[in-house]
Amino acid sequence: MKTEEKKPQASEAGKEQTGIKAAGSYVNRKNMIKFLVGSAFGVLMFLVPIPYESSFTTLLDFVKMWIQALLGGSLIYIVTLLLVVSAAVSLADFIFKPDLIRKNRYLSKAFCTTPLYLISKIIGAVVGVMVLFGVGPEFVISADTGGTIIDLCGTLFCILIAFSFVLPFLTDCGIMEFLGVITRPVVRPLFHVPGRASVDLIASWFGAANAAVILTREQYMKGFYTKREAGYIMTNFSLVSVPFCLMVAETIGLDSSFPIFYLCVCVVGVILAVIIARIPPIRTIPNTYREATGRRVAEDRPEEKGVLSFALESSCKRASEFHVDTVLVSGLEVMMGTLFDLIPIVASWGVIALAIATYTPFFDWISYPMGLYLQLFGVEDAFVVAPATLVGFTDMFIPALLLAGSDVAVKTTFIIGALSLVQIIYLTEVGTVVIKSEVPLGFWKLLLIFLERTLIAIPILVLLANLIY
Structure with a gap:
């Protein structure tokens, strides 16, 4: 009787050893x-x-x-x-x-x-x-x-x-798995997304925002992001590229101060990303994976493994496929x-x-409350530039064109120019890709996120502009 009871225990131990060996065998x-x-x-x-x-x-x-x-x-x-x-x-x-x-x-x-x-x-x-x-x-x-x-x-x-x-x-x-494990201790608590999302940010930073959104969509379709994570990354990490930011700065006449202008865009972008992750509608999106694929991401490191060894193992496992x-x-x-x-x-x-x-005068009509909001924070020419705060929802470059054709204060130009680059939700590019994906973010949720980013960013940009000018 005792012998029969010990055999299953030995078998289970063997299975555990085999499992460990199988996991390590990916690193070849x-x-x-x-x-x-x-x-x-x-x-x-x-x-x-x-x-x-x-x-x-x-x-x-x-x-x-x-x-x-x-x-x-x-x-x-x-x-x-x-x-x-x-x-x-x-x-x-x-x-x-x-x-x-x-x-x-x-x-x-x-x-x-x-x-x-x-x-x-x-x-x-x-x-x-x-x-x-x-x-x-x-x-x-x-x-x-x-x-x-x-x-x-x-x-x-x-x-x-x-x-x-x-x-x-x-x-x-395997590079997304490697970076995911390495950056997870910072990215997960700060932005509530896997560490691999840092790749999406870099891709849009130096490349194109729409390319980064498509990258995120494909990762969601394959089971590496939940619905909430994919929606959040698309609407917060898909910053416009450095070359486009420079083009906007040149259009509105701020190219001579581009380094500080772009630094403010990055700082405000990070602040917005931290806040938006914690409020609706992003917070209310189901934090579940695509039903057809399930979860495929594995960034949770076992306690017995070091960060680099687990990152390498995860990368090689992904590369084996x-x-x-x-x-x-x-x-x-x-x-x-x-x-x-x-x-x-x-x-x-x-x-x-x-x-x-x-x-049409549509954006002139609906932007009056934004004029009052800008005036509340002491922005000069508030009602003149108010349409530029909302028209960016259609296309990212229109606010710059409106500013280029107007005679407003430099400080105001700085605020509205930087705002146009951190709003992110542009229907002609990012917005359309998001709506067409399977991520549960429709037109009205995107509009709400756009307004949230706009309303939160304005006082921060006013503060930064007052410190600079």
Whole structure:
């Protein structure tokens, strides 16, 4: 009887030893090479700042600019064709529901859609054709509306071509697991997100905000962020890039004081991120993983393991799953879904938003309370710049254009210029990507977050401006 009782104990001990050995077996030469070489390539493309003119950019941005230069004037034709194909095939799928599309993982992601998004795709196709041929009402085809949006779609197209097949090297080779374990003690208590979110921040800091949002969306889809974490990262970590901040500073005449201007943007951005994580609507989003994938992130370090050893083990475990077909499958899925699903939405919603901002007094009407709010903190020309505090919800560059055409105090220009860069929720770029993702953040929640960021940032920026000027 005693012998029979001991056998299961020995068996359980053996299982524990086998489990430990299996965990450690991930750290081998093959996985180390995948982790180091693959991650180095991803980091080099996405995260390493490269001096460019008077600022910094990334190699991925260089590739994007090279593709833009290569395509040149043909880019508008490519974008218009993409918009028309997306609308036509989506309409055919909606009416006939062919198995060829419905049962294909790539085609279904690109063309299966809801009535609202189908109408949006059709509007996007009409806008593309109108802008290409210069036919239609001025509020659609002007350089301030349709022209701007089709150019933005062209830029997004080039980003995606450069981005899609490089992204797996950053997300699937282990560097996010490594940084996640290392930075977790700081990032988790401060921002309530996994340490790997620091990669998203760096990606947008030196690259493009929309690229960082797509990166976050893909990580959520694969089970590395919860709904709340993904929504929070998208709306707080997707800062505009350094080159764009410099362009805004030059537009509003603050390029000579750009270092202090950008430092204030970063400081206020961090403060906002800490606050927004702790208030609705972000706090009320379910902190659960995508049902189809479940949880895949593992940054909780066992007590018996050191930080570096566990970070290396986690990285090698992730790298063991990386293969050549990972790049092709993952890259093609991101590219198809974004090119034929996201860009048409950007084209339609972007033109509508810019037309309202440019050709109607809508933002003048609704910005009166913001004028009172600015006046409360002693901001000069409060009612003159009030529309610029809200119009950024449509596009990030419109506030700078409004400031460039007005004669307001330098201190006020500083406040509103910096505000436009920390608001983050721009419908023409970040907002549309977030709404089109599976993260439960619709239009009204995004608007609320935008207003929260605006109202909280203004007194902080006023304080900083008073200290500087």
